[in-house]
Amino acid sequence: xxxxxxxxxxxxxxxxxxxxxxxxxxxxxxxxxxxxxxxxxxxxxxxxxxxxxxxxxxxxxxxxxxxxxxxxxxxxxxxxxx
Amino acid sequence: xxxxxxxxxxxxxxxxxxxxxxxxxxxxxxxxxxxxxxxxxxxxxxxxxxxxxxxxxxxxxxxxxxxxxxxxxxxxxxxxxxxxxxxxxxxxxxxxxxxxxxxxxxxxxxxxxxxxxxxxxxxxxxxxxxxxxxxxxxxxxxxxxxxxxxxxxxxxxxxxxxxxxxxxxxxxxxxxxxxxxxxxxxxxxxxxxxxxxxxxxxxxxxxxxxxxxxxxxxxxxx
Numbered sequence: 684x685x686x687x688x689x690x691x692x693x694x695x696x697x698x699x700x701x702x703x704x705x706x707x708x709x710x711x712x713x714x715x716x717x718x719x720x721x722x723x724x725x726x727x728x729x730x731x732x733x734x735x736x737x738x739x740x741x742x743x744x745x746x747x748x749x750x751x752x753x754x755x756x757x758x759x760x761x762x763x764x765x
Numbered sequence: 766x767x768x769x770x771x772x773x774x775x776x777x778x779x780x781x782x783x784x785x786x787x788x789x790x791x792x793x794x795x796x797x798x799x800x801x802x803x804x805x806x807x808x809x810x811x812x813x814x815x816x817x818x819x820x821x822x823x824x825x826x827x828x829x830x831x832x833x834x835x836x837x838x839x840x841x842x843x844x845x846x847x848x849x850x851x852x853x854x855x856x857x858x859x860x861x862x863x864x865x866x867x868x869x870x871x872x873x874x875x876x877x878x879x880x881x882x883x884x885x886x887x888x889x890x891x892x893x894x895x896x897x898x899x900x901x902x903x904x905x906x907x908x909x910x911x912x913x914x915x916x917x918x919x920x921x922x923x924x925x926x927x928x929x930x931x932x933x934x935x936x937x938x939x940x941x942x943x944x945x946x947x948x949x950x951x952x953x954x955x956x957x958x959x960x961x962x963x964x965x966x967x968x969x970x971x972x973x974x975x976x977x978x979x980x981x982x983x984x985x986x987x
């Protein structure tokens with residue numbers, strides 16, 4: 684069994700209004716040292732695969748087909764056997 | 766003509782569209798489940814607004830995997846007309862039947878308002894009943910209606926006259942004030958404003974009805 688920690692983030696060119704709103708709220712709490720914040724997506728995926736390579740194939744295909752919108756998002760992941 | 770309105774779990778403008786077609790336009794219309802596999806009986810397909818599959822993951826991302834989408838892609842390839850309104854527009858971009866994406870409004874607010882919309886291209890099957898540069902009044906209601914595409918896609922949209930509608934007072938931050946676009950072939954339209962909510966005077970405007978009449982007009986001329 685493999686555990687994948689997948690991070691899906693906005694491309695830098697895409698405005699993240701949620702992040703901006705959260706930053707403003709934190710500034711209102713006087714956390715003025717915070718210069719930027721983004722709210723992105725985090726997935727934990729368990730995959731029953733024979734080897735790491737097979738598990739990675741499943742992750743990559745899942746990202747292409749559904750989990751990542753190629754127009755506006757980018758992703759990276761960590762994988763380990765559990 | 767026979768229209769199909771596709772109902773996904775979470776669609777909530779399907780009845781509005783149904784009555785706009787049946788009562789205001791006077792044409793045949795069925796509400797069709799997104800679990801259906803075949804749309805051969807219909808001349809055109811309408812994908813309504815709402816929150817398909819709760820907008821989980823991203824708006825329209827899960828809806829694009831529904832059984833009906835294969836039939837919608839076939840209909841698009843066959844040259845039938847397809848209109849996605851609001852969530853329908855989001856579904857069409859997620860399914861790659863239209864370029865670009867709809868992202869969160871720049872002002873971080875859900876907008877629900879009457880908008881002045883300009884008919885940029887009136888030489889299409891969806892807009893031939895409007896005058897060029899006509900300003901029409903149509904409502905919007907969305908949190909993720911900010912149309913985004915990269916520069917090369919925008920250039921293609923402009924060069925191929927695929928931009929049909931633009932906002933006068935851009936309510937969501939869309940690139941180039943875009944409110945509605947078609948695919949390159951011109952038979953698939955996506956738009957954030959709701960024409961089905963502007964089909965009778967009692968609703969505040971009937972400017973949306975001309976869009977549906979344009980389709981009939983196009984069919985007659987063909």
